[in-house]
């Protein structure tokens with residue numbers, strides 16, 4: 346995979362043929378050709394500089410918004426969780442965090458240090474890098490309003506500092522410079538009552554547990570809410586709660602969740618996503634837009650009949 350003749354100038358773990366079921370919250374999916382976990386941003390930059398420029402790349406946080414098709418991904422995954430996980434207070438209310446830091450850690454660090462505004466991150470089962478890529482949000486809060494700057498890296502391993510103005514940021518969408526990924530961010534947090542923020546986190550997590558199937562394998566909300574409506578309301582109204590395809594099921598508790606009841610393949614989940622989308626469109630003339638990212642090769646039986 347490495348460009349011939351170049352010296353390996355990076356540390357970290359490189360695995361071959363890694364099953365993505367172990368790295369995605371749906372606990373299913375095909376394998377990737379290479380799986381790289383750097384030890385530092387410098388290692389990552391050196392690795393990218395040596396990588397074949399044609400190698401397909403996939404960045405991975407906690408895989409909580411990702412479905413890798415059963416045929417796998419014929420490229421290299423860059424795994425940030427457990428790797429780019431440094432945090433540092435740079436000044437009062439200014440937190441520098443690596444893209445592999447979990448959202449829940451950011452929420453708790455902020456509250457414990459007496460800052461508020463990012464409690465909503467506590468229940469989002471992803472990394473800061475994934476939250477930046479998705480503009481993740483909950484309970485009225487979103488990631489990007491708290492960003493002062495981000496650090497990115499490009500395909501050749503060159504690093505940049507970017508500002509929110511360099512991105513087009515919307516509801517669960519972020520568009521920035523092509524072929525650049527997040528390695529860290531500086532978050533600006535509001536001074537406040539830390540104990541109240543910790544209480545707020547507890548309350549938000551309890552609300553989640555009461556309304557969402559948090560104990561089952563899922564990717565949380567499958568579809569974005571259409572303007573002025575809720576995907577869950579439309580799916581429930583279309584009579585789709587509890588509908589199954591193989592081991593995949595539309596949650597009985599929250600209709601915008603598809604759960605893996607234990608044996609779901611990625612194809613079961615994708616087929617159910619398509620079925621839900623088709624039924625809602627047929628009944629309400631509204632095409633639901635998937636929030637989850639689906640990547641990779643379809644299973645052989647889809648290709649060869």
Ligand SMILES: Cc1cc2nc3c(=O)[nH]c(=O)nc-3n(C[C@H](O)[C@H](O)[C@H](O)COP(=O)(O)OP(=O)(O)OC[C@H]3O[C@@H](n4cnc5c(N)ncnc54)[C@H](O)[C@@H]3O)c2cc1C
Nearest residue numbers: 406407408409410471472474475476478481482483527565
């Ligand atoms: C129990 C549960 C609750 C959830 N609750 C919410 C919620 O309330 N609100 C919400 O918005 N989402 C929620 N989600 C969905 C998911 O957690 C978020 O979308 C999260 O931001 C994804 O983070 P991740 O690190 O897991 O990203 P991944 O799933 O690993 O990746 C998602 C996308 O981001 C890209 N990406 C990942 N890291 C980087 C990086 N460093 N640089 C550039 N691109 C990158 C990936 O390539 C992929 O396209 C929930 C999921 C679960 C399982």
